[in-house]
Amino acid sequence: MDKRYDFSAEAERTLYDDWEKRGAFQCAGHCDGKDSYTLMMPPPNVTGRLHIGHALDNTLQDILVRLRRQQGYDCLWLPGTDHAGIATQLLVSRHLAEQGVALEQLSREEFLAHTWRWKEQYGNIILQQLRRLGASCDWQRARFTMDEGLSRAVRRAFLTLYDQGLIYRDERLVNWDPQLQTAISDLEVRQQEKQGQLCLIDYPLQNGQQEGQQEGQGARGRSITIATMRPETLFGDLAVAVHPADERYRALQGKRCLVPLAEREVAIIADERVQREQGTGALKITPAHDFLDFEIGKQHGLPLLSIFDAQARLNDEVPAAYRGLSREQARARVLADLKSRGLLREVRMETHSVPHGERSGVALEPRLTKQWFMNTEGLARGALEAVRKGETTLLPQTWINTWRQWLENIQPWCISRQLWWGHRIPVWYAPDGEQIAARNEKEAMQKAETKFGKKVALVQEEDVLDTWFSSALWPFSTLGWGNEEAREADEAPLFRRYFPTQLLVTGFDILFFWVARMVMMSLHFTKRVPFRIVYLHALIRDTQGRKMSKSLGNVVDPIALMDRYGCDALRFTLASQAVPGRDLRLSEKRIEGNRNFVTKLWNAARFLEMQHCRYDENFRTNEVEGAVHRWMLTRLHKLAAGVEEDLKDEVCLFHEAASKLYHFLWGVFCDEYLEMIKPALGGEGREREEARVASAWIFYGVVRLLHPFVPFVTERIFRECKVFDSCKGRLLMTEKTLQANDITFGDWNADVEEVAWVLGLMNKIRSWRSELGVSPQATVPWFGEVGDNTKRKLERWEDVLRAMAGVEWRSRYAGRGTALTFDGLDVDTKLVLSEEIDINTFKAMIRKKMQDWKKTKQSSSMKLDNVKFKNNAPHEIWKAEEDKLTNAQSQIDWLSRIEEDIEKILKES
């Protein structure tokens, strides 16, 4: 083995290629006697580059899927990419613009051809990056949401929902992105806090009415004052509304006022949705440009008047002077004109939240357009029920509230987008506007012919579907559902074998966008939940706890981190930080620490190799004789059981498993076990043989348990370390994992306790040596009167104690030096310390310890004297407290004996 572990990209790549070449990632594809286990990778955008969130997501999935394979499941981890309508179209447009091609010059077909070419060329970068991360997905099954098969599934789903009346076309207000010039769904809206001008504007009353002079704020003299943050929309005003019970405006209800600049006379209507305390209590109603106004207008039979074009510029419905102005320009002009007419009562700055497009970042405009909607109410009920009944479990379970809240208040989903890149809506229009939904043009023609009794010209809908529509089908569309036009979907062999999936791992930020919709669609089309468990991991923040964003420039590049520390270090860090329900801050220091952990593992392997430890599959744990090995096997048993439990689908405590493994390998295996067997390894005979073979067997177990977390270094060790020579040609990743019941026991309690005793004794001695400043090189003689039992134990551990604590047991001692009573545990002995020790420092130290123990003794006896404690506390607790007191007393006694020794020494000198 190399002295230093090489975690370079090239070295890791060699291992990865070998796994892939040997088909270790592939599922069987059919029933092979094993249980199946399916994970669907949340498909990253084709435009994507691996960011740290992907790294977390896929590391966790990879850990699980590697472990399940080692546990003997036939695993399918299906990767793929999402066509990402808006993102991709934007990117390709920009790409084309750089080459001097304007979007307007291209036909739809030409643009799509460009985009497909772009996708072939650049769309797979993220998949390469996932390989770097060690993701062991089945690349042969990789899918893209616009693959032919998936597109068929999309059409099938659409047509079914259309026939069921759940998808329909409607003219309503939608969130319109004036830059992208498409509708977007409610979920793609981001509220942004902005400073804005709240404008109080007088709308003059008509017909010389004089009422409403009561309150100064509201109606004053010959006008009614409305408040608005959007004065430029007044051209679309078709009413003014007040609350029916509002005393200030009671007399004005049913009267009319004039919308200034627009010079339109409108009614003052009463509606309970008007809030009296907001603004002036009088609300201008612009039905085509505000969601609340739309509702109020509908109820009062007001017409709809759109005053903006697709780019949110004022259109021909407004007076000529304002036409073509942007929202911002119009606002300034309107305010100036109102002011000059004396109708602008007041302008004050206020913060309010303004809806912005998630992608474009520009302020959105509610806009009246014809769009396609999906009624999700009934489907949402199913999704609610599935989670309530536990068919699907959300982890951490706290998400159930959020889940319920959203699904109970679900709104129709706007599924059409005015884009080119995506699944074109499979609906054709006849000349009279009649809709014909069909799988393809040919079928549409036939349907039309049947319907109209003759051939008619058809035009396909221009819009495409929201990207999330196809993502919502991902768990089953990827498995062949809907692919075979003529036959039942359930006959698709992959679907039958691998659906439903076991687990979905994703970030909580797409709980509604994606997870909820997958559950809804899956229940609707397959009558089954798409996954049993949804593990929602947290967000990764920077070291200051801020969200990572391009604008802040605090985005961490996982590839760079892997270059610096190796993939395993990054993976282990992510896993050990993955605490459910809590955001994690990524610190490079921690990655560095885990790089060290990887190195430690490598060095442990080197050590075993040098000591001629060799794995032998004929080794039987229950035949082991050495106490250290028995103790170690007991610990290993506990570790295997613990890790298995932590990584159950319904548990998913990655951080717990990682921490157990970390401390086992470093703190127990290296620091305690290897140190303790060093004397045996350096010796000879049966003991040495057992140490060689037992340690190798144990190490093999540890390496397998670690593999899902740190696949590269473990595979490399398995392949290169001579310890595993007997496994030549095999892959660690396909070895069966170590399970707790692989370790069979004898009655080892006495040995286990004895090793714990030795370790405790050693720690005590080391601690005293260090505090007293005894040179680490000095071997301290140690002698005394002990019982036979203790004597046997001390003799048995003589070598270990010498090596690890630097003490040498003598049954008699007559040499020089200061002899001190040492009975930290149950060993009543004298420890000979060198003369250089400063006796006064020592004395002070003893006094301090004495005080601490006295304090403990006091608090313990107080507790024990409490009758209520005795009556109510469980017996074990009571007993433990009593032991604590006894121990404190014996420590005190011991320290007093040392004090006596010290006094004697001081007297002698």
Next chain:
RNA sequence: GGGUGCGUAGCUCAGGGGUAGAGCGUUGCCUUCACACGGCAGAAGUCGUUGGUUCAAUUCCAACCGCACCCACCA
């Protein structure tokens, strides 16, 4: 307005009704033949505040103070 989570060592964070834990940092000692990306030993915490439940609260409950986040609304 509705909801969720978080205040634990200098920093980043685990934990959880009965001796307070880790990593990093820090102090002392050790370049001993796996590893200085190391070893050994140590220092360091009123577990946000105040009440309540309990024999026992850092842990459970309530209120409060701070800090995030999600949904809705915003004239």
